[in-house]
Amino acid sequence: MDLFSNLAIGFGVAFTAQNLLLCFTGCMIGTLVGVLPGVGPVATIAMLLPLTFGLDPTGALIMLAGIYYGAQYGGSTTAILVNIPGEATSVVTTLDGHQMARQGRAGAALGIAALGSFFAGCVATLFIAAMGQPLTRLAQLFGPAEYFSLMIMGLVFSTVLARGSIFKAGLMVLLGLMFATVGTDLETGQERMTLGIPRLSDGIDFAPLAMGIFGFAEIIRNLESPEARDVLHDRIGRLLPSWDDIRQSAPAVLRGTLIGGLLGILPGNGAVLGPFASYAMEKKLAKDPSRFGRGAIEGVAGPESANNAGAQTAFIPLLTLGIPPNAVMALMVGAMTIHGVIPGPQVMTKNPELFWGMIASMWIGNAMLVIINMPLVGIWVKLLKVPYRLLFPAILVFCCIGIYSINNSVEDLYFTAFFAVVGYVLIKLGYEPAPLLLGFVLGKLMEEKLRQSLILSRGSFATFIDRPISAGLLAVAAIMLIVALLPSINRKREVAFQD
Amino acid sequence: MKKTSMLAAAVAVSIAVPAFAQTYPTKPITMVVPFAAGGPTDIIARIVAEPMSRTLGRQIVIENVAGAGGTTGITRASVAAPDGYTIMMGHMGTHGAAPALYLKLKYDPARDFAPVGLAAETPIIIVASKTHPANDLKEFIAWARAEGDKANHAHAGVGSVSHSTGILLDSILGTRPTLIPYTGTGPALNDMMSGQVDYMTDQIVNLVSQINAGTIKAFAIATRVRSAALPGLPTTREAGLDNYEVSAWNAIFAPKGTPPEIVAVLNDALVKALDDPDARKRLDELGAVVPDATGRTPAALQKLVESEVARWKTVLTQATATAKP
Numbered sequence: 001m002d003l004f005s006n007l008a009i010g011f012g013v014a015f016t017a018q019n020l021l022l023c024f025t026g027c028m029i030g031t032l033v034g035v036l037p038g039v040g041p042v043a044t045i046a047m048l049l050p051l052t053f054g055l056d057p058t059g060a061l062i063m064l065a066g067i068y069y070g071a072q073y074g075g076s077t078t079a080i081l082v083n084i085p086g087e088a089t090s091v092v093t094t095l096d097g098h099q100m101a102r103q104g105r106a107g108a109a110l111g112i113a114a115l116g117s118f119f120a121g122c123v124a125t126l127f128i129a130a131m132g133q134p135l136t137r138l139a140q141l142f143g144p145a146e147y148f149s150l151m152i153m154g155l156v157f158s159t160v161l162a163r164g165s166i167f168k169a170g171l172m173v174l175l176g177l178m179f180a181t182v183g184t185d186l187e188t189g190q191e192r193m194t195l196g197i198p199r200l201s202d203g204i205d206f207a208p209l210a211m212g213i214f215g216f217a218e219i220i221r222n223l224e225s226p227e228a229r230d231v232l233h234d235r236i237g238r239l240l241p242s243w244d245d246i247r248q249s250a251p252a253v254l255r256g257t258l259i260g261g262l263l264g265i266l267p268g269n270g271a272v273l274g275p276f277a278s279y280a281m282e283k284k285l286a287k288d289p290s291r292f293g294r295g296a297i298e299g300v301a302g303p304e305s306a307n308n309a310g311a312q313t314a315f316i317p318l319l320t321l322g323i324p325p326n327a328v329m330a331l332m333v334g335a336m337t338i339h340g341v342i343p344g345p346q347v348m349t350k351n352p353e354l355f356w357g358m359i360a361s362m363w364i365g366n367a368m369l370v371i372i373n374m375p376l377v378g379i380w381v382k383l384l385k386v387p388y389r390l391l392f393p394a395i396l397v398f399c400c401i402g403i404y405s406i407n408n409s410v411e412d413l414y415f416t417a418f419f420a421v422v423g424y425v426l427i428k429l430g431y432e433p434a435p436l437l438l439g440f441v442l443g444k445l446m447e448e449k450l451r452q453s454l455i456l457s458r459g460s461f462a463t464f465i466d467r468p469i470s471a472g473l474l475a476v477a478a479i480m481l482i483v484a485l486l487p488s489i490n491r492k493r494e495v496a497f498q499d
Numbered sequence: 500m501k502k503t504s505m506l507a508a509a510v511a512v513s514i515a516v517p518a519f520a521q522t523y524p525t526k527p528i529t530m531v532v533p534f535a536a537g538g539p540t541d542i543i544a545r546i547v548a549e550p551m552s553r554t555l556g557r558q559i560v561i562e563n564v565a566g567a568g569g570t571t572g573i574t575r576a577s578v579a580a581p582d583g584y585t586i587m588m589g590h591m592g593t594h595g596a597a598p599a600l601y602l603k604l605k606y607d608p609a610r611d612f613a614p615v616g617l618a619a620e621t622p623i624i625i626v627a628s629k630t631h632p633a634n635d636l637k638e639f640i641a642w643a644r645a646e647g648d649k650a651n652h653a654h655a656g657v658g659s660v661s662h663s664t665g666i667l668l669d670s671i672l673g674t675r676p677t678l679i680p681y682t683g684t685g686p687a688l689n690d691m692m693s694g695q696v697d698y699m700t701d702q703i704v705n706l707v708s709q710i711n712a713g714t715i716k717a718f719a720i721a722t723r724v725r726s727a728a729l730p731g732l733p734t735t736r737e738a739g740l741d742n743y744e745v746s747a748w749n750a751i752f753a754p755k756g757t758p759p760e761i762v763a764v765l766n767d768a769l770v771k772a773l774d775d776p777d778a779r780k781r782l783d784e785l786g787a788v789v790p791d792a793t794g795r796t797p798a799a800l801q802k803l804v805e806s807e808v809a810r811w812k813t814v815l816t817q818a819t820a821t822a823k824p
Binding site: 140267317332337 | 535561563564566677680
């Protein structure tokens with residue numbers, strides 16, 4: 001069979017001493033980069049790009065890909081331990097992951113995140129190998145109208161993300177959407193709400209917003225109550241998830257892998273929705289949804305699997321279409337081009353060693369990541385024992401270095417400081433930041449796709465209903481919203497949160 | 500003729516160099532690339548910077564400062580110390596179209612820089628979706644004129660190369676299609692492959708693999724000669740459209756006030772880089788066109804900038820695409 005002979009080529013390429021070493025190096029760097037708050041894979045790959053000039057293209061790409069998915073693994077560590085989401089996709093992990101850490105179950109959370117990611121990575125790799133080509137065609141059914149409807153569905157998830165009042169969550173989503181409209185207008189090039197600050201003409205960056213509103217605000221809040229600070233490092237608990245944990249998480253991992261993997265195929269950065277969708281699903285399916293937001297292990301396992309599956313399947317549009325779905329993939333395009341492989345539909349037939357070698361190395365990389373990460377769990381958890389007077393300044397410094405490194409811009413640090421104050425005020429008023437980030441992340445794409453579809457339809461909103469996929473997505477969104485807002489269910493919900 | 504000018508340049512350099520040869524460069528040089536890593540300008544910068552570093556004996560470090568169509572990075576680099584340790588890779592947008600698009604632009608492309616030299620030009624190609632009814636440029640022009648605003652013209656965002664060159668095409672054809680803005684070539688191409696939008700123009704680098712794979716149709720390349728990367732594609736002139744000749748050029752600039760001796764050292768390194776077989780091969784694969792000896796001088800670049808600023812001012816103001824404050 002074709003698939004097996006192709007995979008054989010791939011493993012032949014990936015299992016050379018040089019490529020194994022490169023894969024390991026990439027995964028190791030990626031893990032470290034992911035753990036350092038702020039330093040994202042984009043900045044790292046950009047910095048390391050010149051180092052790969054001496055390598056052959058396959059080896060170089062194997063290493064760069066390793067950095068990318070290594071960072072996805074590492075990113076969950078920071079989200080769980082210090083409540084700082086390094087990337088949009090780890091926002092959800094902070095919800096229950098950090099709560100688990102506060103309850104002394106950091107080891108279990110980190111362990112399940114690694115295992116779930118490993119499973120998702122393996123499945124997604126097989127998926128790419130077997131289905132990459134046909135799925136590409138499916139992805140092309142998604143035009144602007146479909147993306148817009150998908151984002152609407154995504155926004156409805158926010159009602160599920162909220163730990164407290166749906167009303168407050170809705171307000172935060174709107175605030176997030178509003179933040180997303182800052183910047184240059186897509187169609188006219190006019191600046192909107194930039195207050196004359198040149199740096200804002202491209203909009204607010206995710207990292208300063210997320211670091212400020214989550215990380216820095218959390219630190220300020222921790223500093224004001226000395227007792228609350230001790231919760232974290234007194235009780236470390238067991239380092240690995242128990243069998244019970246694993247049994248409880250297994251279905252979540254399966255579902256997360258499926259959702260994340262499917263959304264990752266979309267060339268319009270659908271992967272970003274994966275963890276949100278998975279979290280929403282787990283909370284809906286759970287017997288006792290009130291556990292969510294208070295350290296439910298499924299709330300870590302599902303989204304983490306979705307995240308990693310999406311991170312891997314995001315290679316499908318890149319490798320089969322030559323369309324990069326996100327900033328990291330755009331950078332991979334550059335890396336491939338510099339190495340003389342111009343990405344596009346022909347990579348698979350013209351450079352089969354590269355294509356299949358990369359896919360095989362993804363599987364190897366995932367295995368390596370578990371081996372790298374499982375022993376590290378112990379070390380990370382011990383980090384929590386570091387006194388806060390040392391830990392906090394260190395986190396702040398690393399965050400600042402990371403934010404600066406993204407765009408070599410000092411202004412980004414001021415923005416982070418500003419959002420830290422915003423975040424602190426929001427926490428004090430009882431508003432949660434996660435729905436805000438969801439609104440922000442989806443906002444830009446949503447506006448872009450809304451306007452594109454309306455220009456294409458010459459202003460007719462019927463386009464969203466005339467197109468079957470779009471109509472289907474909107475229907476799902478409407479049903480979810482009705483269920484969430486039904487008064488009886490709502491009342492039950494309020495009760496659940498008041499105990 | 501070529502020989503004499505090169506000789507003259509060599510003499511000029513050899514006269515200028517002694518005083519500075521020992522002193523410049525003594526530390527790594529920063530090259531500001533005003534776009535995200537991985538884009539066409541970044542790729543060209545990296546390909547050229549590598550052999551330049553070898554000639555100069557010091558590393559050229561690429562610093563990506565993206566934003567506002569490249570003007571953020573150029574603004575920052577334009578006020579750097581003019582000591583030769585900060586240079587930048589400008590392009591058609593930042594040093595040509597920007598004054599027409601950004602009324603609050605803080606630099607003047609023709610006055611605030613010490614031009615070092617043109618690095619490469621990447622030709623523009625007119626492409627359309629695979630299902631487009633036209634089979635060649637003539638049919639396409641007839642189609643565009645007949646469709647009027649029913650035609651969907653995609654571009655990669657206001658201020659992008661794809662936007663400016665696309666508007667130039669429409670103004671030459673005298674058509675007013677509906678413009679569909681995207682945030683980059685990738686998403687625009689994706690919607691074109693699935694037939695949601697009809698056509699666009701962009702740099703060859705971004706399109707060559709899709710054209711070769713047959714996922715999109717190419718009508719013509721807007722250069723005087725055909726590209727080695729796509730030998731089967733006629734030039735606009737061959738296909739019957741005389742005045743649409745445009746390319747996204749990338750050139751190295753230093754901040755205004757950089758001593759001419761230093762500029763000469765940098766220009767010499769650039770010229771050597773463009774003749775480096777490996778760099779040349781990579782640029783050829785991208786479809787980028789390396790300038791000939793006369794096009795590599797600082798004076799030639801200054802002339803190019805002036806003519807481009809004037810050209811885009813006319814085209815873009817007419818199209819009222821100006822970003823007002």
